[in-house]
Amino acid sequence: MTLRVAQLQDAVNSRDTENAELKNQIDDLQYELMKVRSRNDKLENHLAEAIEKLKSYHQSGASVSAAPTPGAAPHSAAASAKLEDIAAELEEQRELANNRLAELDRLHRQHRDTLKEVEKLKMDIRQLPESVIVETTEYKCLQSQFSVLYNESMQMKTALDETRLQLQNAKNLHMRQIEMMESEELARQKALRAEMIQLEDVLGQLRKEYEMLRIEFEQNLAANEQTGPINREMRHLITSLQNHNQQLKGEVHRYKRKYKDSSQELNKLRKEMEETAGRGTGAEASEEKPLAVKKEEPDPEGEEAGGAGAAGAACAAGAAEGKAGASKDHARAKLQEQEQLIKELKQQLKKAVNEQKELKLLLDMYKGVSKEQRDKVQLMAAERKARQELEDHRQKAKMAQESKRERRLADEDALRKIKQLEEQKYELQKQLSCARPSADPLHAFSRPFAGSQEEEALLNEMEVTGQAFEDMQEQNSRLIQQLREKDDANFKLMSERIKANSLHKLLREEKQLLQEQVLTRDQQIESMGLVARRLEEKERLLQATLSAVEKELLLRQQAMEMHKRKAIESAQSAADLKLHLEKYHAQMKEAQQVVAEKTSALEAEAYKTKRLHEELAILRRKAERMKKMEQAGSSMDEVLLEEIREYKETLTCPSCKVKRKDAVLTKCFHVFCWDCLRTRYETRQRKCPKCNAAFGANDYHRLYLST
Structure with missing residues (x-):
């Protein structure tokens, strides 16, 4: 429609x-x-x-006419x-x-x-007829929608019946599920009670074992406290040994200086012996010179340590090399000390980080833990502290062993150098005894004899220091043995403690597992209770929706009956209205015919009147013109001149107002001069000056007016 x-x-x-x-x-x-x-x-x-x-x-x-002119x-x-x-x-x-x-x-x-x-x-x-309305697409769409909605209402009715049956079945099934859940809950409660009793027994056993482990830990802690004074004594002893070694090093330096002085005196003696040998026989001199040359080339390792009775120049070079070796040893010792200090600082940093982590863990544990568990944590912290102290003692013992080993190596090097010096001294004594001159025996034997006394004194001192060093080594070995025994005892205690900790950890894990199982059972019971409550709520909601659907169904049935009655009434009224409509259509057609006739007559009369008015205006203008002509009389020439001027204006170009019209635009048929149109085309102003109609190159032509 x-x-x-x-x-x-x-x-x-x-x-x-x-x-x-x-x-x-x-x-x-x-x-x-x-x-x-x-x-x-x-x-x-x-x-x-x-x-x-x-x-x-x-x-x-x-x-x-009487007198015509030419x-x-x-x-x-x-x-x-x-x-x-x-x-x-x-x-x-x-x-x-x-x-x-x-x-x-x-x-x-x-x-x-x-x-x-x-x-x-x-x-x-x-006033549209009913046939037109019925044939429209909107009416057909509404009709199809009505049929679709009617089919949907029937489907909803069948679905409502099905939902009622399903609701009844769901009620029965829900009741059966509730009964089954109640029986399962009773069985699970019984099993949970039995399991709780069993867990309490296990907890009592664990508490007893924990007490035993705590007593054992206290005993181990007391034993570790007893070993503290022994460790302090060991530290004092080690420091005393270090001081004694420093003293020995000072004595070695002093002996080196004495060796240097003796080597200088020996050089002087050699010079004197060479002078006396030059005064002697040529054969003896030739035999003594190579000996002297040989004596001036000793072993460089012996020269580094310096020895009594070595050659002068060789001994001086050995003393210089000994100084260089001592400076290198000193620098190496400094580097080792710095590395050791860096290691100790790293260990201390690691310890501090571990302690910080442990303290943070303890703080987190203290926040949400009961008193018994706090006591346990304190015991564990004390145990960890004792273990850390034991590790510190072990590290210190290792450091002491390393320092002792280094000292032993240094002492062995010193003994080796002393032996080399003694061998050099013995060889020098042999050379001196062989090279003793025969001319001046008193002068020859006076100086070596004095040097031998000093060497004997030095040897005695070295024997004393060697004996003291051996005693110190024996004491160090005894202390090391004691430390090893203590380490073994500590290792045994630590192994026992580790076993106890592992056992305690296993028991604690079992306890946690049991607690987690209890929690899971509680959660399952709670979840089942929630499920039951949700099912009850769902049942109530379904009942409420069912009642609402039933009410809605009743309302829809009533509405459907009411609409049926209205449809019947509307059909009757439609039939009546159709009759009235047909009558009105007939009246309307008659009225349309009358209106058409009247409008045509009215238009004709209006047209006639308009034409009469036009003719009247023409006649009036003619009358006025005739009156003017009668009044003008002698001014006919002026009228003609005015008309000529108007004709000239019509023939002149309206664009330039100078030239005559001699070109026409074929688009709008307006007339202008050829020059104006040409200039407008060339200056791209290609539009008519009067009507603005666009024109091209082929749209304007010459116009020839014949006279």
């Missing part, structure tokens, strides 16, 4: 637009008609004036030619006016027909 109405509305709109276009055309034609009529009036005026002039000429010609004939011929031109132009204008009038009549008839059709369409839109 709405589609049909829209189509009719579109048709009405199109007819309205056509009507408006026709009105515009009528207005244009009327304007053209007015122009033609005004021009016709002008031509008629010109014609009347020409006739008057002709009459006056005739009168003047009659008056001067110039009168050409003047009358020109006037008659002009009069013929004006008459021809008048005929053309009359023909054009008749054509325009016929066109106006035709447009007027079309306008009346369109008005009739518009009125008819408006009436059709106001």
